[in-house]
Amino acid sequence: MDLKxxxxxxKSLKNEGVEHLPVEERxxxxxxxxKVTGVFAGGTILSLVSKAEEVFGAxxxxxxxxxxxxxxxxxxxxxxxxxxxxCMEACVRTNHVPPYGWRTKIFERRLVVGPQQYxxxxxxxxxxxxxxxxxxxxxxxKATFKDKKTGIVRMNPKKCIGxxxxxxxxxxxxxxxxxxxxxxxxxxxxWESRLSKGETLTACxxxxxxxxxxxxxxxxxxxxxxxxxxxxxxxxxxxxxxxxAKPNVFYTIDGLG
Amino acid sequence: MKRWLFLILLIVFAFALYQPLWGQEEEEYxxxxxxxxxxxxxxxxxxxxxxxxxxxxxxxxxxxxxxxxAGTAEENEDFNMKSLYEGKYCGACHNGDMAFASNRKCTTCxxxxxxxxxxxxxxxxxxxxx
Numbered sequence: 001m002d003l004k005x006x007x008x009x010x011k012s013l014k015n016e017g018v019e020h021l022p023v024e025e026r027x028x029x030x031x032x033x034x035k036v037t038g039v040f041a042g043g044t045i046l047s048l049v050s051k052a053e054e055v056f057g058a059x060x061x062x063x064x065x066x067x068x069x070x071x072x073x074x075x076x077x078x079x080x081x082x083x084x085x086x087c088m089e090a091c092v093r094t095n096h097v098p099p100y101g102w103r104t105k106i107f108e109r110r111l112v113v114g115p116q117q118y119x120x121x122x123x124x125x126x127x128x129x130x131x132x133x134x135x136x137x138x139x140x141x142k143a144t145f146k147d148k149k150t151g152i153v154r155m156n157p158k159k160c161i162g163x164x165x166x167x168x169x170x171x172x173x174x175x176x177x178x179x180x181x182x183x184x185x186x187x188x189x190x191w192e193s194r195l196s197k198g199e200t201l202t203a204c205x206x207x208x209x210x211x212x213x214x215x216x217x218x219x220x221x222x223x224x225x226x227x228x229x230x231x232x233x234x235x236x237x238x239x240x241x242x243x244x245a246k247p248n249v250f251y252t253i254d255g256l257g
Numbered sequence: 258m259k260r261w262l263f264l265i266l267l268i269v270f271a272f273a274l275y276q277p278l279w280g281q282e283e284e285e286y287x288x289x290x291x292x293x294x295x296x297x298x299x300x301x302x303x304x305x306x307x308x309x310x311x312x313x314x315x316x317x318x319x320x321x322x323x324x325x326x327a328g329t330a331e332e333n334e335d336f337n338m339k340s341l342y343e344g345k346y347c348g349a350c351h352n353g354d355m356a357f358a359s360n361r362k363c364t365t366c367x368x369x370x371x372x373x374x375x376x377x378x379x380x381x382x383x384x385x386x387x
Binding site: 085106120 | 296297298299360361362363364365367368369370371372
C-alpha cells in the first residue's frame with residue numbers, strides 16, 4: 001500500500017476516542033510500541049475497546065461496582081447549597097490550606113427556569129476521587145496514588161517533584177501547588193486530618209449547615225450515599241463523565257426550586 | 258407672652274414640615290439592598306421588591322418583625338431558618354401561603370459569599386464614579 005492510500009484508509013477509520021480505554025490497555029498498547037492517537041486500527045484494539053465498555057459501562061452501570069472497603073464517596077445535593085462557604089472555611093482550618101490554595105471550591109451558575117426567569121444554583125466541587133484517576137496515571141514519581149483500601153486519591157508530598165502534570169490532568173482543577181510543602185496538595189477526604197484518627201465525616205461535610213455534602217461508604221447498602229445514588233426517583237449525575245475517570249463524587253437535587 | 262406663642266407656633270410648624278400628620282404620600286425606604294451575614298453569609302433583602310412589587314408598607318414588618326435599624330435582627334440568637342419555619346422574621350410571610358415557603362427556593366435570598374462579593378464590587382464601582 002502506498003503512503004497516499006494508507007493515509008486515505010487511515011482517515012476513513014472511525015474515531016472512537018481514547019476516553020474509554022482503561023489504563024491497563026493503554027499501557028499494553030504503549031508497550032507494543034504504538035501511540036494512543038484516538039484511532040484504533042485493526043480488530044484487536046477495537047475488541048479491547050468494546051470489552052472495556054462491557055466492564056465499566058456508562059455512568060449508571062458502574063455505580064454498582066465498588067472495589068474498595070470502605071468505598072468513600074460524596075453526594076452533593078446541589079440545590080441545598082447557599083454558598084455560605086462554611087465548608088471551605090472548615091477545610092482551610094482542618095487541612096492548613098494556604099490563602100492561595102484550595103481543596104474545595106463553590107461555583108455559581110444561572111439556570112433558565114422560564115422566559116426571563118432565572119435561578120441561581122451553587123455547585124460545590126472537590127476532588128472526585130476517580131476510579132480511573134487521570135492525575136495518578138500521569139504522575140511520573142507515583143507521588144499521587146489511589147489508596148488500595150479506601151480508594152482515596154492521596155498525595156505523598158515527599159515523592160512529589162512539583163512537575164504539576166497532575167494539575168493539568170485533573171478534569172476538575174482540584175489540585176494546587178503548595179509553596180510551603182513544595183508539593184502539589186489536594187483533598188484527601190480528610191484522611192490525614194480526620195478519618196485516619198477515627199472521625200467518620202470530612203470537615204466540609206461536618207461543617208455544612210444545609211445538608212449538602214453527604215459523605216459515606218458507597219459499598220455499604222445501609223449508608224445514605226448508597227441509598228441516594230441508588231434511588232430510582234432521583235437524577236444522579238457526575239461532572240465531566242466524558243473524561244472516563246469514573247468519579248466517586250455524585251450530584252443530585254432535592255427539587256427545592 | 259407674644260414671644261412664647263411665636264415659639265410654640267414655630268415648633269408646631271417645624272414639626273408639620275418634618276412629618277405630615279395625614280396622608281403620607283410616598284413611603285421612603287433604603288434603596289441599597291440589606292445584606293444579612295449572620296448566621297450565614299449572605300442573605301439579601303430588597304426593600305424595593307417588597308414594597309413596589311409585593312405592595313407591602315413599612316408597618317407590615319416594622320417594628321414587630323424587624324426593628325428599623327438594619328442589622329438588629331442578626332444579633333438575635335434565634336435569627337435562623339428554624340425560626341423562619343416557626344413563622345418568625347421573614348417566615349411571617351414566607352410560609353408557602355402569602356409568599357414562597359422558607360424551605361424552598363433557597364438561592365432566591367441566599368446570594369452566598371459570591372453574590373455578596375459581587376454586590377460589594379458594584380458599590381465600590383459606584384463610589385468610584387462619584
